[in-house]
Amino acid sequence: MRILDLHRAAHRPIEAHESVGFSIGALGITADTALVSVSLRPGGRIGRHPAAGRQLMVVISGDATVCGDAGDAVEIGPGQAACWEPGEQHETRTTSGLVALIVEGDVDLGAPGHQVDPGDI
Template sequence: MEIIRFGRTDAKKILAFGSRRSASVPLASGSGNAHAYCIYFRPGGMIGPHVAGFDQLFLVVSGRGWVSGRDGKRFALRAGQGAIFRRGEMHSKGSRTGMTAMMFQVTRLRRRARRVR
């Protein structure tokens, strides 16, 4: 067994895509291009619009925020909710009040959770 840390103090700023007030902790990688991150958004933080390089599962674990697709329309998310972005999909995410999220990127993702939109 390995015990890991992924607190805010372990996070590094996200500088790409015009992002601000956001940071992430890489959690794991595996074979087949799989990556896991814990992402912290301070109030007003965001990861700017960019194309997803992988299928992506984005899960809010605390706070509230938003996600948007290629049309830029924002959808509100809170703890217990998430979004799936497909490889090649333009998207962004952020929070007005602060949010912590887990993000998993894989070559091919199959949704198993209940879809609400």
């Protein structure tokens, strides 16, 4: 067994799309899916960009204000997630700082309360 501390994972800074205080650390990757941890400093921003594939961002700690194609800002916190579809323009901001886990790629997501298992795919 290995224990992964997402708060201390090695990250590299990202400034693309006018991002501010944004860093990313790869945790795992397959031919179809990437699993990364992201961190935003207080007042940070992941600039508006298109999702390369279906993208699920799960907030681990802190706060996030997320928006998609429609531009409507929604605040989410620990235990909540935002999902963007391939090509959807989106951005994320934080007031107090953020640690999140992002799964991007060929991922099937169930409805809330629905358990996805290999028999569903």
